[in-house]
Amino acid sequence: MGWHSVASWTWDAQDETCGICRMAFDGCCPDCKLPGDDCPLIWGACNHAFHLHCILKWVNSQSAQAHCPMCRREWQFKE
């Protein structure tokens, strides 16, 4: 199985760029012109963050269960 019960919160150690589009999280995805509420960040259950639009495109491009592009765990939206 693996590390399904990792106790520590590791967000601070993550990159500050989106792993899909490589744009900074304080910017927006390539499909948007302005950062902010129209291009929110979304976290997965694995604690990797992406632009919402990027991960939606990613998930939709997967034929079956989507996996996190960063860690290859099954992708589930957090909360």
Ligand SMILES: [Zn+2]
């Ligand atoms: Zn992105």
Ligand SMILES: [Zn+2]
């Ligand atoms: Zn966007």
Ligand SMILES: [Zn+2]
């Ligand atoms: Zn991940």
